[in-house]
Amino acid sequence: MTGGEYVPDRAAKTAEALLGLEPDERREQALAAWLHRGVGLGAGIGYALLRRAVPGAARARGLLFGLGFWVLFDEVATVAFGLARPPRAYPWQAHARGLAGHLAFGLVAESTLDLLERLPVPRKRAA
Numbered sequence: 486m487t488g489g490e491y492v493p494d495r496a497a498k499t500a501e502a503l504l505g506l507e508p509d510e511r512r513e514q515a516l517a518a519w520l521h522r523g524v525g526l527g528a529g530i531g532y533a534l535l536r537r538a539v540p541g542a543a544r545a546r547g548l549l550f551g552l553g554f555w556v557l558f559d560e561v562a563t564v565a566f567g568l569a570r571p572p573r574a575y576p577w578q579a580h581a582r583g584l585a586g587h588l589a590f591g592l593v594a595e596s597t598l599d600l601l602e603r604l605p606v607p608r609k610r611a612a
Contacts, residue, residue: 493517495568528554529594536598543595551591552584559583 497516501508532550536542542550560580563569572580 491517492563492568493521496520496566499566499568524558525590528558528590532591532594533598536595543599547591547593547595548588549591550594551588554591555584555587559587 494513494517497513497520498508500516500520501513506512532547532554535550559569560572564571
């Protein structure tokens with residue numbers, strides 16, 4: 486967060502400015518939600534592709550994915566794009582909460598992908 490502002494909210498305001506749009510609170514809230522979900526969805530899809538391409542990627546049950554996602558987005562990308570202050574500007578508890586959330590996301594992503602792989606594939610019936 487920059488100045489106490491939630492990163493997706495800040496990203497939405499930045500997107501509005503880049504697009505030359507007048508600030509609109511309702512649009513910002515909707516855009517922030519879509520941006521947050523979109524980043525998560527994109528990361529989940531990326532992980533699904535990675536675990537198929539890299540032998541053993543699923544061995545850590547999604548925890549390495551969650552850790553990498555946290556480092557890349559929370560600690561690096563948001564700062565690089567000016568959406569958050571440098572990591573040292575936040576108390577360790579804020580980092581711990583973010584890490585816990587991303588580790589949980591990794592576990593859920595892996596569990597979901599594992600479950601989907603175990604489901605039987607429907608077969609066409611012969612006519």
